[in-house]
Structure formats: C-alpha cells, structure tokens
Amino acid sequence: MINFNIIQDFRDQVNANSHYTWYAYQNKNGKNYWNIICACMDWIDVGLECMDGFSFDRKKLGARGLEVFTYISAIDIVWESIQQLHRAIINENEVPFSGEKEVFINDVLHKDDNAYFKHIRAVFGAHPVNLSKDKNNDKWFASWPTTGIHEKYDVALYLYNVDPSKDDIIFGFKFAELNEFFTKRYNHLSYLAKKLEEQYQDYKSSLILNKIRPTTNIEDQLDILEEELNKRLSNDYFEHLVDQIKRIYKATVTNENNRETIEDYRGKVKRVVEELTIKIQNVDYTDLEMDHIVYSNHPQEIHYELSKLFECLYGHRKDEAYDYYIERVSKFLNPYVQIDKTMSADEIFLLLHVGLYNYWDSV
Template sequence: MNSYILDNSLLEEFKQAISDHDDFLINTYSNYNGKNLWSLICSAKDWLSVSVNGLPYIELTHSHDDVRSLNVLQLITTYDIVLQSIEQLHRVFNMEYPLKKDDSVFNTAVPDDAYFAQIRACFGAHPVDLRSADGTKSTNKYFASWSSDISNLGDNGDYSVYLYSNNPDVVQPIRFSMSFAKIHEYTVKRYSLLSSMISEIEKKNDIFTEEQRRQKIGSSSDVVEQLQILLKENSTRIREGDGYHYEIQTLIELFTAPQDFPKEERQEVEKYLNSLHVLVDELYEALQSMTYCENGMTHGHLLHSKSPKFNRLHYDLEKVFEYLNNPYFRADRVDYHLRRLISKGVLPPYISRRTDKLDLQLLLLARLTSNEKNIK
C-alpha cells in the first residue's frame, strides 16, 4: 500500500458542505455569468474523491522496473488532479489562490507550482518534449530518460531521470531528481485549502440567505395569485423545480380544478380548500424566513395524508397518483385501482378515467385528509 496519502476526512467534510448547500450552489452557479460552474464544482468534487480514495492503492514498490516507473507517474498525475481541482474551485468561488508564488517546499529558482509542473513533465507527462531542465525558461529542448529508483543509492531523492539536450554542444546529460516526501508535502499544503473553501461556501450561503430574508415577498388576497408569487420566489430562493415546488404547484392545481362535482362533493372539497389556506400561509413564512425544511411542513399532511386508515390501499393510491402526475403512465392501468378505491368508499361510484384529472386529484386528497384533526 502507498503511504503517501491525503486526509479523507477533509474531503468528506467538503462533500458534506456541498450536499448541505446544494440548493444554493445549484441556484447560484448553474448559470453564473453565462457559464455552468455547478458542473465544474461537481467535476472537481468527483475527481478529488477518485484521487484521495485511489491514492492508497498506487503500488510504488512493484517488482518490475517499468511498472514501478508508470506507478510513479500515476502518483504524480493523481497529485496533479488534486491540484487542478483546488485551483479550479478557487476560480469558481472567486477566491484568491494564496500559494501562487509560494516556493517554500522545493526551494528552487521558480515557484513550487512551476517546479511541480517540471517534475510532472519529466517523469511522464511529456518526457520527450521538455522545454526546460529545471522549470526556468530555456532556449534548448530536453528529452528525459526512463525514470529510475535511486533511493537505494543514498542519493538525494527517490526517483530520477537524465535530461538530454537537443543542443549538440551539450554532451553531458543533466540529472533531475525528485522526492516522494517533497511532492507529498507540496500537495498536502494545497489540498488543505479545502478547509477555507468549506468556510467560503458557508459564508456565501449565509450572505444569500440574509439578502433573501430582507426581500419582502409580495402578497395577494387571491390565493392562486399568491401561490404563483410563491412559485417564483421558490425558484429564486431555493431553486427551480425543487424546494416547495411540488407543494405549491399542487396547490395551484387544486384551487384551479373545475370542480365538476355533485353538490355534496362540492361542499366537501370547499371545506378541504378552505383548510389549505393555512398551508399557503406556512409556505409564505418558510420562504420569507428562508427556513426550508426537507422533512416537511407542519400542515404537510393536507397534501400527504399519513392516516393509517388507508394503509391497505397504499398501492392503489400510489398508482392513481402516478396516473395523475406521470404523463407516460398507461391510462388503462388505472381502471383497476380506481375500482378498488370506489369499492372501499374512498371515491364515489361516478369517478372514472373520464373524470378531469384536476378534479380527481382534488376529490381524492379531500377524501384522504377528511379524517385529519386539522380539517375544520
């Protein structure tokens, strides 16, 4: 097993920060000045995961010289993926990359980033097309030999290559060595910057939340108009199609259903619709205060009945709601489930596939919640 690994707990903390604030991040960065930077965040997170979790399995002590040389390249390339991810994340979050001129690890004539790029090039990234022998500008081109293990020679480093110049007057090759411990130290220093990114994500989310709280949501005495306002605010404050989108859209459908029912059912659904106003108020307060809760709302049972009375009809109800919400659901398959609900008294006998879907949804939800204590 390779001992030059990175702290997995830091990566997990970063991934958790992404998960905890994904609504904000998607809403903000999926179209940021015309660019989908959310895709970049996901790519960086995924490749950090591949790199950090894969590092322990890079075998640096393989018995075959050529395989060992390729595995050294794999280690360097894996570190480079980590570095690129960190740099890209700095760009996404408009953070200044603090190690741009740092030279504290390799202590050479060029910054550490430039010197690591030279190591990467010499040890396999493009060893037959080198523009420098030490990371500094050069008029000559160089070509690297195969890489060799030199740790057993007591030399300064673990692996080295010989660099041959394209200048025929330069006869002696240049030995270029690198140390696993040094490139690991260099990578850890940059990988540790994930901590500041976690703080930055939380800071930006807090700023966004406070800005939205200060923005007063419009109000209307017309319940459908109010719900349309909330639908728009949900897209801005959480994100389009997520958050409370389903609840708000369902409420709009319920309040705009044709209500082509006999008098008795009209009275029943009117009572149910009146009870929904408290849910509209709850949605307004949740969006205004930016207190979105994935575990549901106090009055969420008005749209999602939890009454044990219907446990034995769970599958039938599931299929009817799929028929109502899934345009690709085969309509003829719902007939059996409607008959089941009618036979159990959940729906009246005149209900069929010919019933308007919005009316069916309204009547069904009214019946499912009719025994809830909050219905008055």
Template sequence: MNPYTLDDSLLQQFKQAVFDHDDFLINAYCDFNGENRWNLICSAKDWLSVSVNGLPYIDLNHEIDDVRSLNVAQLIMTYDIVVESVKKLLQVFDLEHLLKGDNSIFNKPVPDDRYFKQIRACFAAHPVDFDSTDGVKVKVKGSNQKPERYLASWSSDVGGNADYSVYLYSNKPGSDPIPFLMNFAQIHAYTAKRYSLLADIVKAIEEKKEMFSQEQSQRPIRRSANVVEQLQILLQENDVRIREGDGYHYQIKALIDLFTAPQEFNEQEQEAIAPYLRLLKPLVEEIYQRCKPCGMCQTRLYFDPPSLV
C-alpha cells in the first residue's frame, strides 16, 4: 500500500457541502456570466474522489522496475489532478490562491507550482520533450538560435540521495547529462498543502449560501387566504429563488393537483376526502415558513401524499 495518501475526511466535508447546498450551487453557477461553473464543480469533485480514494493502491514497491516507474508516474499525475482540481475550485468561488508564489516545499528559485510541473514533466507527463532542467525557461536571444530541449532517461530508485531520479539529456551535441532528483515526501507535502485549501472552499460555499439566503429573506412572499392561490404564489417564488423543477417544485405541484382535482364523489367518499384535504393544508404553511426565512431550504421537505384507498 502507498503511504503517501491524503486525508479522506476533508474530501468528505467538501462533498457534503456540495450535497447540502446543491440547489443553491446549481442555481448560482450553472450559468455564471455565460459559463457553466456547476459542471466544473462536479468534475473537480469527481476527480478529487478518484484521486484521494485511489492513492492508497498505487504500489511504489512493485518488484518489476518498469512497473515501479509507471506507478511513480501515476502517483505524480494523481497529485497533479488534486492540485489542479483545487486550483479550479478556488477560481470558481473567486478565492485568492494563497500558495500561488509559495516555494517553501522544494526551496527552489522558482515557485513550488512551477517546480512541481518540472517534476511532472521529467517523471510522468512528457519526459521525452521539455524545455528546462529546473523549471526556469531559458530565454533565447536571436531569431536563428534554436531553443534547447531536454529528454529524460528512464526513472530509477537505484542509488543517490532521492527516492527517484532521472538523467536529463540535451538536444545540443556535446552536452553532459544532468541528474534530476525527486523525493516522495516533498511532492506529498506539496500536494497536501494545496489539498488543505479545500477547507477554505467548504467555508466559501457555506458563506455564499448564507449570504444568498439573507438576501432572499428580504424578499417578502405574498399571503393569500385561498390555498390554491397561495400554492401558486409559492411555486412562482420557488422557481425564482431556486429554479423550475428543483427545491419544493414537485411538492407544491402535487398539492395543487390534489386541491384542484375534481371532487364529484358520493357523500361517503366526500366525508373521507374533506378531512384528508384539511390535513394537507398545514403542509402549505410549512413550505411557506421554510421558504420565507432563508430563501432556500436548508433541509428538503419530503412529501408523499397518502393514498385515499
């Protein structure tokens, strides 16, 4: 089993926040300035789940050298998925990326994000074609001078002071190979530090939902003594505050159908139907009270009309 894993509880907090507030998130982000950010939230959530839950099963001690190299590549690409997913979520919720210029993990002249991409290039993403040996791109002077490109040897865990290493070869004749080293603990620390920003994203979801609820609570909902008219008002408010087909849309429509259904029954059946409809009226008030104080339900009201049979 791979010891370099990420805290599953943080992922669960994020997934729970998305689940608890999905009505709000869909309404707010399915068309955000012409962009479907809700789809981005779902994509990031899914791939974070794949990555965090799959990490423990990456075998870094496989007996075959080539398999170990591929598994190292898988580890690095999995970390990259986590980092990029968190980065995209920060953008969705307009949060500042506080670690954008951080270089505290690798302690290199370039930010950790750029150096990690160098590691990714050498060991996983495109080891046969990259433009730097240390994450710093060399500026080429003169239009006739071809830029220097680099290629990595196969990765190995044999010898050296690192967990894995490659040799970087230049496309320039006569250049000496350059060793490039990588430590599992470092790339794990780098990823875990950025993964921890999910806590800020969870907080942002809850704060934005609360802000939306406060804004909606300032919008009054008109009252009507007529139960059907009140339900139609609630249906309209529900569709405006959330969107048609979500929130209490189904429950309100079911109640409207029940209260407006033909009642051409005999006297005995009328005696059974009248108290049944009276029992449904408190549900109308309950929906009103749930919508009025917060603008969007914190909890779902499950409504299954009882059978008349």
C-alpha cells in the first residue's frame, strides 16, 4: 500500500510559506532548481500511481516479466526524482544512502544497496543483453527471469559470462527487500520537507532582523511597504492590499460634503497600515484582523452593479452601462457619501470604500 500522504505533504511544504521554495530556488546560483523540483514531484506521482495495486503471480512470470520490470522502473523513477530533489535542496554533489548495505542481504555482487538496485533494473529489463562490464572487465548477459532457481530470491535469473571458462551467477531479489529499498528512499521526502521548512525559518529570521524604516507620512510608508514586499517574499494578498490603500490615499476630494467622512475613514485605514507594517516586519503573511476596513462585502441590493462598477474602475473593461451602475450605487450609498459620475475613477473608488465601510458599520 502506497502512502500518498508523503508526496502530498512534500508538495504542501513546497507551496507553503508564501511560496518561499519558488522564491529561493527559481534562480539559485544561476540555475532554475524550481523547474527541477516541479518535474521531480510530477514524476514521483507517476511512479507511485504505477506501483499502486501491483501484484505478483509466480505462475505467470514468463508472460508478465515486463510487468515486474515496470514495477522496478516505477521505483527507479521515484528514486531518481528524490536524488534530484536532494541535490537541489541539500547538496548537488551528494547521493543519499551511498555506501549503505542494509536491504539486499543476498548480495552476490558485493555492491551497496543503491548500486544493487540499479543492477536489478538493468538485468530485469532495462538492458539485460547489454550490461556494463564489471570491475574485472568481464562482460555479462542475463537470462530471462524465473522463479524457483534459488530459494533466497522471489525472482531470479542467470548472469552468463562471455568468457566460457567462468561460471554463471544466480542473481535476483525478494519483493520484500525491493519494497524496503523503495520505502526508505520514499520516506526521504519527509526529511527534505523538514529541510525546506528549516531554510524558510532561517530566511524569515534574517528578514525580521532587517527593520522596516518608519515614517509618519502614510503615503511614504506605503511606498516603503511596497519596496519591502519586493525584497521579501511575494504575497498577492498583501501586495493587493497595499495597492488598494495607496489608491484610497491617492484620490483628490472634490466634494467638500464628503471630506469629513473621508478623513475619518482614512484614519481607520491608517490602523490597517500599522498592522500591515508589523506583519511584513515579522514575515507573517496571515490575513489581517482589520482588513474588513478595506475589503467590504457587497450588499445584496447592489451586488451586481458594484461588481460591474469595480471592474470598470480597475480598468478591466469598459461598459456602456457605467452611468447606470453609478446611479444605482450612489443612490444606495447616499446616506454615507455623495457620488457623482463626473468624478475621477480614483475618487469614486475611494468613495465606494468609504460608503461601504460606513454602511456595514451602521447595520
């Protein structure tokens, strides 16, 4: 039974922490390790899906020899992918479990587990009649796989030497050992996920020590926060919130009847900026407690018109019904702000936020 949670947990870690892994690995020492990480995760999924549900029938080995090879190849795909992940995340010159001889106890070739597995893959289907020469420069060829030629193995074959004076070798494996080899290496993903989290925490600690420059000018503060977000981890929610607030402060007030209400609202938005500054300083990209001041729900009565109006104000589309949307929304929000279709897009944008906040504050 394949534990798919291990690869899913690794994927979750890769995508966690405001996509730190993408930020750190999309250009590391001039190489795009992010692409490597994505490719490896995808191929691990392919290998696991192939392995899941595999069963072995001794009576049909001749006919199903390639199915055994497919199972071995699926393990190899997963293992190769994990090696690449290890190189990308830990050390590009290091292969995990090198030198270990803990799994294949009947190792007639005196190889470590990694090398023994590669030999299993080669002789059981990858290139059984074109095997590499051994350390003694001997050339070997594999027979077809069978059962019962040696009790130490579930599946075995003969390795024939091209030198007629040399004896054949019985070579094989047990499925229990093969699965142990796979499990140990597959579980290495949990270690790699832990290392990604440690790397993120180290990076986060370094950012926290880098204090954000304070200023009493709210618009300057927003520019500073925008710069800090570019230096730190990208976060769509925080970046959009900063853009929204900058536009709220950017607008020029043309109707003096709205000024007092606007200034009161902007004073509340300033508290959002203060919370934003603290969170960015601490690299805490969880939602703000006070973002409701900027992000208001749309009242049901004008939900459609508001949605269309905001699309126009964001510049996503032009709409011939723009004046109609303004008329409907301004009438609904008239107890709180006065909106006129001749106002600039920035001023209408501001007044919508002011009006919506005061509407919900009054109900």
